[in-house]
Amino acid sequence: MPKRKIRILIAKPGLDGHDRGAKYVARALKDAGYEVIYTGIRQSPEAIVNAAIQEDVDFVGLSLLSGAHNELFPEVVSLLRQRGGEQIVVFGGGIIPEEDIPFLRAQGVEAIFTPGTPMSKVIEFIESNRARVENR
């Protein structure tokens, strides 16, 4: 059976314009064979969740470098749960202090990739969740 193409939304919540990392991850995932949609900068959690549901994605990758991750990442997860997107796997990246990671994971952000992470780690994470998103 051919593998279903996994769909990933890369999104930038909050107000920061640092999109180099988000764009790199989006393009590298595309090159790795996934369907990737990128929202552009300064998206509200509502807009991200609407896009995720409309585009029927399997993953949402959030990138934030301003320090607002503790407020905004959990908001995306909870809005997804409220609006029927609870099966979507959420991960994140950016300048995120190590000590915030347990909190974010408890809030439903399943992986956090900090600066210097090789792409292979992100791909490994997605592949490790393949069975889960394919059987949903």
Added chain:
Amino acid sequence: MSKKSFLHDERTQWEQSTLHKVLQSHPERKQSFCTGSWLPVDRLYLPTPLTAEEYQQKLGFPGQYPFTRGVQPTMYRGRLWTMRQYAGFGTAEESNARYKYLLSQGQTGLSVAFDLPTQVGYDSDDPRARGEVGKVGVAIDTLRDMEILFDGIPLDKVSTSMTINAPACVLLAFYLAVAEKQGVPRAQLEGTIQNDILKEYVARGTYIFPPRPSLRLVTDIFAYCAREVPKWNTISISGYHIREAGATAVQEVAFTLANGITYVQAAVDAGLDVDRFAGRLSFFFNAYNDLFEEVAKFRAARRVWAKIMKERFGAKDPRSMMLRFHTQTGGSTLTAQQPDNNVVRVTIQTLAAVLGGTQSLHTNSRDEALGLPTEESVRIALRTQQIVAHESGVTNTVDPLAGSYYVEALTDAIEAEVWKYLETIDKMGGMVEAIEQGYVQREIQDAAYRYQREVESGERVVVGVNSYVMEEPPPKNITRVDPQLQQVQIKKLAEVKAHRDNAAVQDKLEALRQATRRPDVNVMPFVLEAARAYATVGEICGVFRQEFGEYHETVVL
């Protein structure tokens, strides 16, 4: 052509004898070598003698056209660069304390970082500001916050740089209003507003309005300051963020100067005489790790800008042709891994900026890939500048790397590549068109992608990241902004609103709206009136939002 053949025979002889033998037994590490931005690098550079006339055209004397060797005749023998650390976080009170600390440590100018809601024209109580208040800079809602920010700092004694773009006129008006309250005449104020909106569309992201009305705000500030605040740098045309977004050294210079051309043209089109405002234009560049490429970049940038101002815009005053610039060391070169190594990177970058002739410098702190810098890290960063200034000896002569066969060749190569980009952008109809078509964004992204691919493959070594990796304990002592800060700031804002004359605020905002609708009227005096009445950043920008509309990014991937 005669110069090409200078030492030609001798070189051939060397290649065939000495070099050939060594290459046979000890091949070079790589097939070919290039700079950090992929400019080809030869094994060896040789002298290319210049006639006196050629020397004058290409290099000239410091303080003279084309300013390749520097904008001042004595450079750092006369006065060192301004050591200016960009700082600001949390409330105005906390930032005020950090500024006083930095001044007490020998810093010579202030540089204000605003939080993102301020930068995109939202008040702290706006739902879109959630989570962002006070995070990457200080939260400023009204003149009241600005009064606190500069409390006890006499504005006639410091020069202040403010990183503010879309709402630049608002924060400048707040600053002018604080000066009035301190009794400092406007004519004495020294400082800079970034006010470079075009690079926001391609790299930094804190735009609000579409490009064309934004350019009107920029030129209104030029005209107002030429009259009222003559020592103020009305814009800091910034390559820094373009480079941070992944551009090459050549792209950094080319896109920055293309933006500069657009501002000058807009001001000329608005009826301003070029020599009346061009002397107050300033620039802002990045300093990366490839030392010689960076030095060559700064030298080439000065030469190209001088030619643009003289030949394209017919400037007569040499000041209009001088590219004066601030430098910040490259934030994106910092690694989260083994963060103390960043002190070494910053030192190399500091040397690049100083050998390139910068007028002011911010050195990044070693822990900025982890979060906000600690006071200790900021101090080391400042000390790095002081060591280069006082101990390295590089400040003792003007433009010390001039005449290096390599640096001069790189300067020429960067200049040639920059002209090619400028020509391409002119053919597209200018920078606004090039941005609207996504051309500039694509060029930068392609370079960013290539760079990161090289890091991933290990072809580009980043110490501590893809080579010489160590297991490390998680970093400690990361500065955090109090999550309660947003509530504190919202309360302060509510108090200001309760105590101001709200009818007067509405009148001033309405007058601003009417001024905005008339392109022949300068909005600055109206913004200042609203500022004095304690109108908020969000209210003033709200008027512009309604009148100008908002810009939405063309997503380019």
